[in-house]
Amino acid sequence: MKTKPSILLIYTGGTIGMIRDSETGSLRVFDFKNLLDKIPELQQLKCDVKSISFIKPIDSSNMNPNHWIQIAEIIESHYNIFDGFVILHGSDTMSYTSSALSFMLENLAKPVIFTGSQLPIGDLRTDAKENLITAVELASLYKDGKPVITEVCLYFEYKLYRANRTTKINAENFEAFASSNYPELAESGVHLKINYPYLWKSNVTDPLKVHKTLNTNIALIKLFPGITEVFLKTMLNTPQLKGVILETFGAGNCMTESWFINLLKETILNGIHIINITQCIAGKVNMGQYETSSQLKEIGVISGKDMTTESAICKLMHLLSAEISHESFKTMYEMSLRGELL
Known part of the structure; x- marks a missing residue:
C-alpha cells in the first residue's frame, strides 16, 4: 500500500458542487481544481485527493443509465491508480445511481462512496463540507493493509449506509436518507464508529468486472x-x-x-x-x-x-x-x- 491512500472525487452534478456568487446570489458550478483552497480541512486527512468532473454536470433528476455507465467507466479507467472513490451526486436520485453501481461493479475490492448535500458548498449552514470530508475519510480508511470499505456506499448526515439499501425520505432535512432494513455501516461523531459485522466482506481475487449494459424495458x-x-x-x-x-x-x-x-x-x-x-x-x-x-x-x-x-x-x-x-x-x-x- 502507498504511504497515503489516493482518493478520486468524481463530480457528476448536484447541490454539493454549487457555490453562491457573492455579487448576484445565483448558484454556479464549483471549480473542483480549487478544492483544497475552499476546503482546507481536506489537507488534514491522511490521503491524497484528486478530482474529475463530468464535462457537463447534470441535475440528478436528469440522471439515467447512460450516466451510470459513464460513472462506472471513470471508476474502471482509474481503478488501478486510486485506492478509493467518492462520487458527488445530487440527492434526489442518489439511491438509484448508487444501487445501480453496486450491481455494475462486480468483484469490487475498494470503497466507492456516494455523497451530496442539501445546501450548496459555500452556504453558511451547509452540510456539504461535513458530508464531503467524512466521505473522503471513510474512503481512505485502511486496516491491516487493506481498505475497510469494499463496497458501494452512501454517506449522508453522519451515517454511512450500504448504497443498495437506501431510500431518500426527506427533501428538506439534512437527514435525507434512511436504510430501514439494514443497519448503518458507520456513524460519524466525535470518533468514527465502524460497524464491522455489517460490512460487505470482500474476499475477491478476480479483477474488477464492469457491467455496462442495462435493460430499461x-x-x-x-x-x-x-x-x-x-x-x-x-x-x-x-x-x-x-x-x-x-x-x-x-x-x-x-x-x-x-x-x-x-x-x-x-x-x-x-x-x-x-x-x-x-x-x-x-x-x-x-x-x-x-x-x-x-x-x-x-x-x-x-x-x-x-x-x-x-x-x-x-x-x-x-x-x-x-x-x-x-x-x-x-x-x-x-x-x-x-x-x-x-
Missing part, C-alpha cells in the same frame, strides 16, 4: 385500492416490456380478484418477469404468509424480499441484460448479489 406499478383492469392491462401490454416491479401492500399482499391474478399469470407465461416489492418503508415481502399473497407465489411471481424499490429496479435492469435463462432468473433475482437483500 421495465415498468414500476404501484397497487392501490380501485386499480382497474384496463389500466393494468395497458401497462402490462407495453411493447418490448421485459420485467415489472409490482409494489404491493404490507408483506406482499394484493387483491385476489380472478381478473387480476389471471392477468399476472398470463404476463408471466409470456416471458415477462414480475417482482413483488412491498410499498412499506420497512419490512419484507413474505408471499404465502397470507391468503392475499399465496396466489402470487403459485403463479411464479418473484419475491423482492426486503429490497428497496430503487435497488429492485436497478437489479432488474442489470439481470435482464445478463445472459441468464428464463428458468434461472427467479433463483438469481432472489439471491443476494451485493448485500441488497437478506
Whole structure:
C-alpha cells in the first residue's frame, strides 16, 4: 500500500458542487481544481485527493443509465491508480445511481462512496463540507493493509449506509436518507464508529468486472385500492416490456380478484418477469404468509424480499441484460448479489 491512500472525487452534478456568487446570489458550478483552497480541512486527512468532473454536470433528476455507465467507466479507467472513490451526486436520485453501481461493479475490492448535500458548498449552514470530508475519510480508511470499505456506499448526515439499501425520505432535512432494513455501516461523531459485522466482506481475487449494459424495458406499478383492469392491462401490454416491479401492500399482499391474478399469470407465461416489492418503508415481502399473497407465489411471481424499490429496479435492469435463462432468473433475482437483500 502507498504511504497515503489516493482518493478520486468524481463530480457528476448536484447541490454539493454549487457555490453562491457573492455579487448576484445565483448558484454556479464549483471549480473542483480549487478544492483544497475552499476546503482546507481536506489537507488534514491522511490521503491524497484528486478530482474529475463530468464535462457537463447534470441535475440528478436528469440522471439515467447512460450516466451510470459513464460513472462506472471513470471508476474502471482509474481503478488501478486510486485506492478509493467518492462520487458527488445530487440527492434526489442518489439511491438509484448508487444501487445501480453496486450491481455494475462486480468483484469490487475498494470503497466507492456516494455523497451530496442539501445546501450548496459555500452556504453558511451547509452540510456539504461535513458530508464531503467524512466521505473522503471513510474512503481512505485502511486496516491491516487493506481498505475497510469494499463496497458501494452512501454517506449522508453522519451515517454511512450500504448504497443498495437506501431510500431518500426527506427533501428538506439534512437527514435525507434512511436504510430501514439494514443497519448503518458507520456513524460519524466525535470518533468514527465502524460497524464491522455489517460490512460487505470482500474476499475477491478476480479483477474488477464492469457491467455496462442495462435493460430499461421495465415498468414500476404501484397497487392501490380501485386499480382497474384496463389500466393494468395497458401497462402490462407495453411493447418490448421485459420485467415489472409490482409494489404491493404490507408483506406482499394484493387483491385476489380472478381478473387480476389471471392477468399476472398470463404476463408471466409470456416471458415477462414480475417482482413483488412491498410499498412499506420497512419490512419484507413474505408471499404465502397470507391468503392475499399465496396466489402470487403459485403463479411464479418473484419475491423482492426486503429490497428497496430503487435497488429492485436497478437489479432488474442489470439481470435482464445478463445472459441468464428464463428458468434461472427467479433463483438469481432472489439471491443476494451485493448485500441488497437478506
